[in-house]
Amino acid sequence: MKGYTYILLCSDGSYYTGSTIDLEKRLLEHQNGMGANYTIKRLPVELVYYEEYQRIDEAFYREKQIQGWSRKKKEALIKGELDDLHFMAECKNGTHFKNYGKEKGEG
DSSP states (O other): OOEEEEEEEETTSOEEEEEESOHHHHHHHHHTTOSOHHHHTTOSEEEEEEEEESSHHHHHHHHHHHHTSOHHHHHHHHHTOHHHHHHHHSOOSTTSGGGTTGGGTOO
16 A cells, blocks of 8 residues: 655744555645644644655654654755755764774874
């Protein structure tokens, strides 16, 4: 069964990420106040991004992945800025292998 992952822009400027087997029907549900509790309080909503998958479980997995992202990373995805997206996905903490030795003045 085909599935979709989607991102909505809510009236308060926040993003909502979801997944469904029928994108058109789900958008109507959101707009008519029958969607998620989150969007009901933030109507109207606007579809700003979606991805199509062969199976709903793949779409659900992607939904959960995107939900864990920062706002900036979601916006890079929405804008199609894939280079920025990859950069934002890199680990930037002090223990990351790219940073190894830099703290000791070796790089």
